[in-house]
Amino acid sequence: MTTSQPSSEPVSLPAIAWFTSASEYAIDAAQRSLLFLDVMRQRGNVFREHAAEDAPHVLEFKCELVMDGRKLDRPVNYVLARIVPSDDVQIGLTARPFVIVDPRAGHGPGIGGFKADSEIGMAMRAGHPCYFVGFLPEPMPGQTIADVARAEAEFLAEVIKRHPQADGKPCVIGNCQAGWAVMMLAALRPELFGPIIIAGSPLSYWDGVRGQYPMRYSGGLLGGSWLTALTSDLGGGKFDGAYLVQNFENQNPANTLWTKQYNLYSKIDTEAERYLGFERWWGGHVNLNAEEIQFIVDELFIGNNLAAGRIKTPDGTAVDLRSIRSPIVVFCSKGDNVTPPSQALGWILDLYDSVDQIRSYGQTIVYTVHEDAGHLGIFVSAGIARKQYSEFSDNIDLIDTLPPGLYEATFTKRSADAKNADLVSGDWLMRCEARTLDDIRALGGNDGEDERRFATAARVSETNLALYRTYMQPFVKAVANPVLANWMQQFHPLRLQYELFSDANPFMAPVKAAAERVRSERKEASADNPFLAMQEKVSQQIVTALDTWRETVEQAAERTFLTIYGTPALQAACGVDPQTSQRSLRKAAKSPLHQQLVGKRIAELRAKIGTGGLRECMVRAALYIGMARGAADERGFETIRRIRLATTETQKLTLAQFKQLVREQFSMLLIDEEAALAAIPSLLPPGADERKAALAAVQEVATASGDLAGEAAKRMERVAGLFDGGKPRLAPVEMRTQANS
Structure with a gap:
């Protein structure tokens, strides 16, 4: 008996430590789970409050209405607002104004001024007056893309009128889908524009690299844009932006289904405010008219007609991007799976055969490629705002006076021992280096076979849309009604996930009080708790599994697209010449x-x-x-x-x-x-x-x-x-x- 007692102590100590760690983790995990549920409740309430606002937005800055697009001759749901500078911001009397245009791609407006370190914030710190072009959740009846362009032209004319002493026309920033809209308007009304900055904006919709960026295959795999028309018809002539947001989420199931929520759960004591702020924008869905979304899908994402000059205004004017006279700054990222560099820059190869040809049109094109920022990071990252957008704002006059040609903007950290460091405006030194079209080609693109595949998909889309409009659309419009449209919108899965966790659900009533009690008695597990390490390991395994699933689905989608639309018989039936060379199917005509x-x-x-x-x-x-x-x-x-x-x-x-x-x-x-x-x-x-x-x-x-x-x-x-x-x-x-x- 006496000899067995000492031998039992080394065994009992680890067991006690294990039990203590397990108890500590169990309490922590239970508290985090309840606090997580309460944040979900708050998220649902924020969603409902945001949706109830007359003009919902997520701008961090105070603003005042300048023009209401609903009062124009051709009314639209767009507005022009002036950003009111804070007391510590000094606006230059001759500084050119900045106009930030946010994308209407399913979400509401405000991402360009989502936080202090943003596009708007950096421009104001550089002394520029700022204006914001936003939109309301519901489009005006009969509103078209051409109407929106007319309204934005009037907005810019008003900004110019307000700043007669400005040393240059307004710099216009177009984010994501607002980028192509800004480019189209600049081609039609070049006299209204100073430098143009298009961030994460797709302009060459077929381009990409095999094995990456599978979103470009979606139109062909769905049989074209007939599904867009069907969705709009079921919506009573409106397209629910929640479907566009769902498409974005489907690109990264690991983040959508796990990482975003796990990051909140694992850092529940510090992450809630940032999470709720972002979700306020992410859940603010807006609608488009059927005519608007059909134009976007047919002419741009499937037809790829913008750079080729095949888009015409209602009066027959062709939209030729070579008519733009302002410097164009293209900001894209290799980590952006929605608008990869080849889609952001491929239009240059569609329009020009050489840099000399760019110069012959008097155009200045500056591009910069981030190594790893995601699509949303281009607009919301504070680090990117303090670097790229700060430098763009400080050096916009340099960009405006660059000789015609093609340049890449590079950024190096400012050092105290650098020559003439006092001439550098911020923490980074911007340098515009001359480039050639080969530098754009090096970013990747399609070969001739891929071009024929996408051209075939566009022809199939036209055929399927015509068949739908002839045989199905009359029936769909007959059975569709406002009640059905409202039911489809309210019960969309993206909206439902917010509503079910809000206070509108009576089962959530006890959560708030329970969460408050937990906060007052919060007991976090120690950082070295082994169960926290196990939790992190399990999370990594889940992410790996979801990423593997995504990659498998993407590979299958790519193979399916390439096989179907690479079939010689289908290409012949669609009138696609098998001898067509690379890019010639979308090359802009020479004048x-x-x-x-x-x-x-x-x-x-x-x-x-x-x-x-x-x-x-x-x-x-x-x-x-x-x-x-x-x-x-x-x-x-x-x-x-x-x-x-x-x-x-x-x-x-x-x-x-x-x-x-x-x-x-x-x-x-x-x-x-x-x-x-x-x-x-x-x-x-x-x-x-x-x-x-x-x-x-x-x-x-x-x-x-x-x-x-x-x-x-x-x-x-x-x-x-x-x-x-x-x-x-x-x-x-x-x-x-x-x-x-």
């Missing part, structure tokens, strides 16, 4: 008139090479040196801005005039570089001091982003010789000495 206008413009610029003065010579010289680097740095532009602002009022150029000057001088260098340089000595003033000061300013701009080397240094030497009356080039040391004397 002989454009070539004539380009030739005329080249002749005009060539004749102006020998005209101008000191200002033209300085810009021409700075561009010549900068072209060797193939990039524009915000430090160089800030130097130019300071020089421009220091000029006397009688000599100062407006931003628009400076932009025109930069573009003309850049074009002259492209047309005939040697002639443009040879003309500099004859255009400079005779005074040596004036020339030296001008050369010093050119050198200051050229070296703002770093010392010159290689070809750029050689060009600086040549410029120094030209400014010295065409004398032989100076050595770099001599050049700097004279320029600084």
Whole structure:
């Protein structure tokens, strides 16, 4: 008996520790479960309160109504609101306004100003007045996409009217589906726009990479847009936006079915506020008219007609994206499975054969590709707002004055020891680097076989829609009624999940009081509790299983689409030529008139090479040196801005005039570089001091982003010789000495 007692102690201690940990975890898990249920109750109440508002939105900022689209000649459910700056925000009198347009893709408005660190927040911190284009839950009767475009044009005209002193037209940000709407309007009314930023916006709807981004196959797998028409007919002429939200959720079942809820459950003491804030937007579903959703599905997502120029307005005007005259900034992400980079940027390949062709249309296109941000992260991530959107806001004038061409915006962390760090406006340094179309192709895209498959799917969709409208639609419209439409909407699974957990459900009545009692007696498990580790492991296994299921379904969907629409017999029946080359099925037509206008413009610029003065010579010289680097740095532009602002009022150029000057001088260098340089000595003033000061300013701009080397240094030497009356080039040391004397 005495010998057995010590041997039992080592066994009993782990058992006691195990029991203690289990008891601690059980109490914690039970409390978390009740608190989780209470958050679900609050979520349901927030959903009901949000839906009961006259103009529900999730803007963090105070705003005031400027224009109500319901009062226009062609009424729409869109509104223009002015964002009221807080007391600590200083708005510049000449700063260009920013107009943020939110997507009407199933959710309500406000995601562009969802929090302080957002698109609106960053623009206001940079001193820009801000406006917001939102919408109401219900569309106006008969409202079309063309009507919405007319309303947004009137909104922009009003913003321009309110800011006559602004140094540039409004910068317009189009999020997700608002991006293509903004691009269409900019093609039709280019005079209303300053720089355009399209974030997570699909414009090339067929593009993608095999094995990724399966959402593009959905239209073909459903047999086309007939199902859209059926849903709208059952809805009494309206399409419930909850179906669009459901499509987004289906893209990531692990997050929809588990991760989002588990993250709340596992961090119930700290996560509730953030979760409820997001769900307030996510559950705010809005409706579209049947005509609107049918246009979107037929013309864009299945037809892919936007970049090809095959969309026409009611008066017959073709929407040609090459008509846009404002710089276009495309922000996309490799982690976005809704709008991958190829869909955000593929339209450039549809419209242009080379960067020179982009320049011939006077277009400036800047793109930036995030490595891993998801679709919603592009709009709601505070980190992205403080980096990309902050830099876009601070450097919007740089973007506006970039010479025509294709650029990629890159961002590097600002360091204190960087050269001229005081010229960097924020925590990041933005640099626009010249790119070619091969850089866009490298992001992935379709081959000729895939193009024929998507073209076949579009033809099948047209046929099925015609069959539905002929044989089924009359019957569906006869049996559909407002009661059925309302029943379908109220009992949609996405709405039902909110309603069932709200206070409208009498079975939820005890939850609030029980949760309050739990909060007062809360006992969290210790961080090293082994059962918490087991819980996390189980969660990871569930996510892995759901991801495996998703990947299996996606692979099957891709194989099915490729097999069915790759069938030669089906392609022949749909009139798709098996010899059609890559992208030619959606390539925009070339305009002989454009070539004539380009030739005329080249002749005009060539004749102006020998005209101008000191200002033209300085810009021409700075561009010549900068072209060797193939990039524009915000430090160089800030130097130019300071020089421009220091000029006397009688000599100062407006931003628009400076932009025109930069573009003309850049074009002259492209047309005939040697002639443009040879003309500099004859255009400079005779005074040596004036020339030296001008050369010093050119050198200051050229070296703002770093010392010159290689070809750029050689060009600086040549410029120094030209400014010295065409004398032989100076050595770099001599050049700097004279320029600084």
